[in-house]
Ligand SMILES: NC(=O)C1=CN([C@@H]2O[C@H](COP(=O)(O)OP(=O)(O)OC[C@H]3O[C@@H](n4cnc5c(N)ncnc54)[C@H](OP(=O)(O)O)[C@@H]3O)[C@@H](O)[C@H]2O)C=CC1
Ligand SMILES: O=C(O)CCC(=O)C(=O)O
């Protein structure tokens with residue numbers, strides 16, 4: 107096995123890899139280290155799952171399964187770039203592209219009838235949404251802004267929108283009849299351990315098993331809860347009306363990718379409520395078309411366009427009228443008319459809410475102008491965190507990146523902890539009745555009365571990950587000297603169980619002199635935000651959802667983007683998983699590259715992850731050369747930041763490829779200047795010289811291609827040679843690196 111595994115992903119980070127990976131390979135090879143790759147891209151995962159539809163030379167191994175096994179081994183060292191967590195429309199588009207390339211894959215069967223179709227659907231379901239992270243994250247999460255990045259941001263603060271006391275921007279949440287309100291939680295006693303089941307009991311007493319063989323072990327925390335769709339729809343109706351009355355934009359913030367079962371349904375209710383008149387008036391036609399509101403307005407428009415012209419025009423006019431009649435909508439792309447409700451994966455809460463807060467509480471409206479916005483976050487479990495930060499900014503003005511403190515996160519995430527592992531236990535109630543969790547001995551652990559359509563789910567948080575998370579929290583507090591806050595709410599069912607464990611496990615560690623507190627999320631957000639405004643640092647020690655939210659929220663406010671974060675997953679069995687940044691795969695960056703051959707993706711996250719991976723390798727395998735590579739890369743990153751060689755946003759500047767040239771130059775130079783390893787010094791001295799001498803030529807070769815469109819030959823599965831040609835346009839650089 108290779109010393110380090112680098113992942114092949116999608117979109118912007120994959121384009122960046124085509125340029126950066128050859129540099130990594132060239133540098134590590136000199137130290138006798140090998141870097142392998144594993145394909146976890148959406149297209150790769152589709153191909154790996156359907157060998158029976160492919161010719162022999164089209165087949166590819168199931169790299170995700172291999173990686174999933176690897177992360178449980180002590181010698182795992184994986185650099186994981188962000189991959190697409192596909193929504194249904196993205197999955198469909200990827201299948202279509204692969205079919206057009208000659209892969210005879212089946213379509214996604216919405217209503218499977220035969221056994222074959224049922225198998226196909228089940229396979230595609232497993233590929234959809236956040237299907238990679240839960241498999242690889244066999245450890246908890248340690249995310250923070252590297253010191254050099256934070257210092258750089260303080261010296262070169264990014265632009266922050268102005269927050270005015272008159273801002274009408276606010277969060278709207280249900281607060282009752284939602285997941286937070288209905289939650290029940292138990293810690294599994296020895297007597298309940300074993301294979302549990304989840305059952306639906308109908309009004310007539312008949313019992314249907316929704317899930318069987320669900321293994322619960324002593325000490326695990328199990329929650330059950332549901333969202334009432336009747337209450338949800340009433341809430342959405344009120345909020346749509348209220349946005350109109352207040353004259354603010356209407357926006358909905360969900361995590362339909364990671365919460366791939368529950369959140370598309372909530373999204374669909376919002377689509378249907380917003381276009382209520384259309385769905386009522388054209389119910390029969392839309393049903394015949396197979397229009398599914400969960401797929402968004404984009405899919406609806408595409409389906410309507412297939413109707414005979416007269417009928418299509420009528421419905422299109424009604425959609426337009428319904429949109430005009432409602433409040434102005436928060437837009438994904440106002441030039442192209444893409445609304446918040448077009449595709450459920452376009453507005454993802456962890457990135458969308460911080461971007462809005464960074465912009466002074468403004469969203470983009472249909473007229474292309476910024477405006478105050480109502481942010482609808484139906485479930486109230488975590489909505490208060492955003493309210494607290496918004497209230498703080500309204501009262502105190504925008505935070506100042508030149509002076510603010512930092513908020514690293516220690517996140518409970520191992521073994522599919524909490525909500526993000528709940529998909530296999532999420533169900534739409536088939537009718538009015540009861541849904542219950544029954545333990546191995548037949549005792550009911552949790553039950554809820556539900557109405558048809560209600561969204562019921564159960565989450566599982568294993569004991570060992572909780573214990574490891576508490577330990578990681580203490581370790582980070584000790585190493586950083588910062589106070590640590592456990593964001594847990596004594597009045598919430600799940601959190602109350604977790605608090606018992608935190609209080610039991612903390613005494614296992616030396617916490618003398620540490621400031622560790624437990625606070626409910628809304629209170630913790632207020633406290634932490636007040637502290638950063640004063641330049642003070644605070645570790646957030648949180649569950650899985652808040653880990654996701656906060657590792658975008660604070661970095662986006664502090665350093666402009668979460669792409670610059672160091673994101674380490676110390677694997678529970680001793681290996682290391684090094685994620686890059688916290689943000690995603692930035693689809694709009696690909697658009698820019700295709701249109702004007704300019705990639706503004708910043709690979710700082712990859713640089714940091716590579717440094718951490720090399721450092722881990724140095725320690726785990728006692729490899730001195732890896733240690734030298736890690737130290738010198740660190741120096742190179744500092745230099746890159748100091749000299750302003752990160753990608754800029756627009757054509758004419760240095761882009762992603764240019765920044766890779768500079769990291770190579772500074773890394774080679776640092777290696778040539780160190781004296782710990784004579785071999786590396788000798789090897790890299792002429793390389794540093796060649797790169798320095800040819801700086802002007804290389805930069806002009808790299809920048810010379812900018813400005814005109816580029817054909818990648820595919821979006822989800824672009825041919826490697828085309829991507830490589832596009833991403834490595836400097837023959838001079840390729841010569842030196844090669
Ligand atoms: N760990 C993972 O595998 C993750 C995967 N995803 C997936 O990524 C996709 C897009 O998600 P989305 O929520 O839009 O989030 P993104 O982080 O992709 O996009 C939000 C914005 O963040 C900025 N950004 C992110 N990364 C970089 C970078 N390296 N360099 C420069 N700017 C960056 C860009 O802002 P600007 O244009 O203002 O510069 C970008 O438009 C989805 O498919 C999602 O599921 C998302 C999160 C994590
Ligand atoms: O797995 C995903 O879909 C997204 C993950 C994510 O946003 C995160 O971990 O920060």
Ligand SMILES: [Mg+2]
Pocket residue numbers: 456654655658688689
């Ligand atoms: Mg995230």
